[in-house]
Amino acid sequence: MDTAELLVRLGGVHSLGFAAFHLAFWKLFDWKRDLARNSRANRAIMQILNLRLVYVFLGMGVLALAFGRELPATPLGRALLGFMALFWVGRLLEQFVFLRIHDWRVHLLSALFALGAALHAVPLSLA
Structure with missing residues (x-):
């Protein structure tokens, strides 16, 4: 197993x-x-969005x-990795825009979002 495959896994x-x-x-x-x-609509939206994220x-x-x-190693695979890398970069940026809480747990999540971006982006430069 090479480094790119390990990072993808x-x-x-x-x-x-x-x-x-x-x-x-x-x-x-x-x-x-x-x-x-x-409201009923906002309750439903929150739960539906959360379940769709679980699906993704x-x-x-x-x-x-x-x-x-x-x-x-494939164009479609690389596109999917790039898509997910941008997903995690976007999620990291949104953390600072919407969740301005100074708490170690929020900082841990930020680090995990950055890790997600790296795990999906770095294999693109290795293959």
């Missing part, structure tokens, strides 16, 4: 970890109680683990 584990994290949102953030204060993370995780060698 680690990116897959990263994505699966974020899928699990997002599945825990209902309990972690007490969404049953907390979202009850929102599960899909990318499975693809990265199943096609770790092919992703950095």
Whole structure:
């Protein structure tokens, strides 16, 4: 296994970890109680968006683990890696725009977003 494939597979584990994290949102953030204060539409939108993110993370995780060698070696795979690298860069920037909380957990998430960007971008320069 070369370095690019290893990083892609680690990116897959990263994505699966974020899928699990997002599945825990209902309990972690007490969404049953907390979202009850929102309108029905906003409650639904939050949960639907979260489930769609879980779907994206599960899909990318499975693809990265199943096609770790092919992703950095094919045009379509490279496009998908670039798409996910930009996803994580965007998520990192949004962290600073929307979640201006000085807390170690928020900083840890920021580091994990940067890691996601690197795990998807670096293989592009190695293949």
